[in-house]
Amino acid sequence: MIPRGFRFGAVRAGIKGPGRLDMGLLWCETPASAAGVFTRNRVVAAPVVLCRERVVRGTTRAVLVNAGNANACTGEAGLADARRLTAAAARELGVAPEEVLMCSTGVIGARLPVDRMEKAIPALRASLAEDPDPFARSILTTDRFPKISARSFRVEGREVCLVGVAKGAGMIRPDMGTMLAFLATDAAVEPPLLRQVLVQAVDRTFNRITVDGDTSTNDTVLLLAGGAAGVAPADAPGGLDALAEAVEGVCRDLARMIVADGEGATKVVEVRVVGAADEASALRIARTVAESPLVKTAIHGEDPNWGRIAAALGRSGAYGGGPFHIAVGGVEIVRDGLGLGLEAEAEAHRAMTGREFEIRITLDEGAGEAAVTTCDLSAEYVRINADYRS
Template sequence: MKVPLGFRFAGAHAGLKPVRRDVALVVSDVPAAAAGIFTINRAAAAPIVDARTRVPSPAIRAVLVNSGNANALTGEQGLADVAQIRATVANALGATAEQVLTASTGVIGVRLPAGKLVAAVPALVGSLTVQPEPAAEAILTTDTRTKLAFRTLSLGGKDVTISAIAKGSGMIAPQLATMIAIITSDAAFAPGLLDRALRAAVDPSFHCLVVDGDMSTNDTCIALANGKAQNPPIEALGADFDAFTAALTSLCTELAKDIASDGEGATRL
């Protein structure tokens, strides 16, 4: 799969699951514009309570995603665990904790074993590559397959790539669904407009997704754009914004259909 310039990925087994990879790291080599859309569930998980106050942002470096534990209904301890993980990732990357976001998926109401994730960070950072497949595997829960997609387009005469990894299978209802999607692009983008593009793309795609009618505590869709394509920065509405949004909408629609077709008990799309 084609991935944007300046992004690296890793997946590892931290011990939240018996065998499979269960923690993923997505890193931008330079600070990236970031936007996010999250569950509207009143019982939003700790990573969402933390992240939604810090995007849109002009300077995110990394997103760590774990599966096997949702860090939901965990109160102040859950937020403290998120802070510990963010600080550990930031230290390993030479970044600040404010430049790190997290997301979680898995069992609800059980404290996140943050120590296991902290211990896995050196291996994650040491295994970062341009191959997203290990990260895509690490975020899965009851999914039967990884979910990846990409789009390419030209903006201002520069080749731009958008790619994403996603997961989702059960607790799928409108307003995202139990899903996590991490979208990366090498486009140069103002954070506020990236947020606008993401919302325009999610409305006809992930927000229309239903498998079982249950709204999750952990729905997360994060987009990062690091400017490595060196296109003229998208700082106003116009043709480049429209072209990027159309490509992003197409990508999100493909992933939404992939999630629906892999839904728990699904027999048709």
């Protein structure tokens, strides 16, 4: 289910080592409306600087992506490298350099192997095809699997397609995690409206996951709308809602895949808070619990140690101090701030042996509700990150 007018490419440029796809290209046959959401980290990589600069034009033709090197903390030389590579891609594609965006992911602090990458660009263009899988594989770092999601919907009787590709497994606490995501649709959407749809979707999905609480220097989500479907959702009854629902659905799929692929992760857990003073308070509590190393290690050990959850609730700064209830995997283990005993905890432990479950915290302070999706913290996470540059 590939949006009309888009193609994907991937090559081995020698960035990550012999035999591994490490440079990708997303190409639109006609000028596409473009919108982007980027990391809130104050230390930003050169490609983020370049993307922010160019996406404000509102249109683009291509996105060049590399893995294995973040091109972050490389100064003016790193920005010059990004400009040189996008100019080389633009020449090969027959477009202006300003029509090519760039994203990078990998080790921070090293210059890109520009000469090798530039030589690979003709082969990258030749690799363009309708299959997004090689592109999805070319942007991976510590990921265990590629992440692709697609949706289709109808507007005025015409099918509109949307596809999304992402990477991410560690340094994940998107505050838009290291994460990149690229979405493309063949709907016709004006850039300001496209950005509105994207920002809303990112806030409800990528901004509500965590693997390790770290926000990357390179986080980027791009949404391109090529218009080849010949229909503008904003001009049709219900069309804009259908587009927004599809974009949010694809983002949610990709976000959950990122958590499931968390470095060393064996569990996917939704921390849901209900009855908080407001949504912002609920989100703050959920995020504090979801990012607690003590909670995450208890999840890994399948231990319903609710004291760790209660402690995170108490230090969140968004809890009013009244009664609280905790359920794990649908099993209530705390009521009115008091544990319900070993039998309840044993039942909760059985629920925690599964791959996915929910931690629900119920308060009586208002109508606020929010959820953050997290994973467990294992010894494998430490091994991966201790050896990352070795």
